[in-house]
Amino acid sequence: ETGVTQSPTHLIKTRGQQVTLRCSSQSGHNTVSWYQQALGQGPQFIFQYYREEENGRGNFPPRFSGLQFPNYSSELNVNALELDESSLYLCASSGTGASTGELFFGEGSRLTVL
Amino acid sequence: GEDVEQSLFLSVREGDSSVINCTYTDSSSTYLYWYKQEPGAGLQLLTYIFSNMDMKQDQRLTVLLNKKDKHLSLRIADTQTGDSAIYFCAESTGNYQLIWGAGTKLIIKP
Numbered sequence: 001e002t003g004v005t006q007s008p009t010h011l012i013k014t015r016g017q018q019v020t021l022r023c024s025s026q027s028g029h030n031t032v033s034w035y036q037q038a039l040g041q042g043p044q045f046i047f048q049y050y051r052e053e054e055n056g057r058g059n060f061p062p063r064f065s066g067l068q069f070p071n072y073s074s075e076l077n078v079n080a081l082e083l084d085e086s087s088l089y090l091c092a093s094s095g096t097g098a099s100t101g102e103l104f105f106g107e108g109s110r111l112t113v114l
Numbered sequence: 115g116e117d118v119e120q121s122l123f124l125s126v127r128e129g130d131s132s133v134i135n136c137t138y139t140d141s142s143s144t145y146l147y148w149y150k151q152e153p154g155a156g157l158q159l160l161t162y163i164f165s166n167m168d169m170k171q172d173q174r175l176t177v178l179l180n181k182k183d184k185h186l187s188l189r190i191a192d193t194q195t196g197d198s199a200i201y202f203c204a205e206s207t208g209n210y211q212l213i214w215g216a217g218t219k220l221i222i223k224p
Contacts, residue, residue, distance in 0.1 A: 101144075
C-alpha cells in the first residue's frame with residue numbers, strides 16, 4: 001500500500017509568483033484535503049476534493065485553487081504569492097469507508113516566499 | 115467560532131506519565147483526534163475518540179473526554195525519549211474537515 005506522497009519537498013519563490021504543489025493520495029482513497037501549517041501553528045484547512053470536485057473550503061482567498069484528477073491525485077495552486085504564505089503545505093487523503101474520518105498525511109511541501 | 119486550544123509545551127521525566135490537555139468549542143464534533151508530528155515527518159494519527167465516549171485506552175495511551183466542559187486529554191504512560199514530538203488535538207466538523215490546536219511540544223528529561 002503506497003502512502004501519501006507530496007512534491008516538491010522544498011521550494012523557494014518570490015512574492016507575486018505562482019506555485020503548484022502536487023500530491024498522490026494513498027491507494028484506494030478518493031478524498032484529498034490540503035492544509036497550510038505555519039511555523040509553530042496547527043494546520044489550517046484550505047480545501048478538500050472529492051471525486052474531482054471541491055467539497056469544502058476554509059478561509060483562504062480565491063488565489064488558492066486546486067484540482068483533483070481521475071486517479072485521485074491532486075494539485076494545490078497559489079497565485080500572487082504573499083510573504084506570509086511561507087508555510088508547510090500538507091496534503092491528506094481519506095477514504096469514504098473510513099467512518100472515523102482518519103486522515104493520512106504526506107510529509108508536506110515547505111514553501112518559502114521571499 | 116471554532117477554536118481548539120492547547121498549552122504549547124510540556125516537560126516530563128522519562129518513565130513518568132505525560133498528560134496533554136486540549137479544549138475545544140464545537141459541541142457538534144463527532145470525533146476528536148490526537149495526532150503526533152515528529153521533526154521532518156508528516157502528521158500521524160495516534161488515537162481518536164467518538165464523542166459519545168468518555169474514555170478510550172490503547173496500550174500506553176489513554177484519552178479522556180469531558181463533553182460537558184469540552185475538554186480532551188491524552189495520557190501517555192511510561193513516557194520514553196521516542197515520545198518526543200509535537201502533539202496536536204483536532205476536532206471534526208464533518209466531511210473530514212478538522213480544526214486543529216497549535217500543538218503541544220512534549221520534552222522528555224532524562
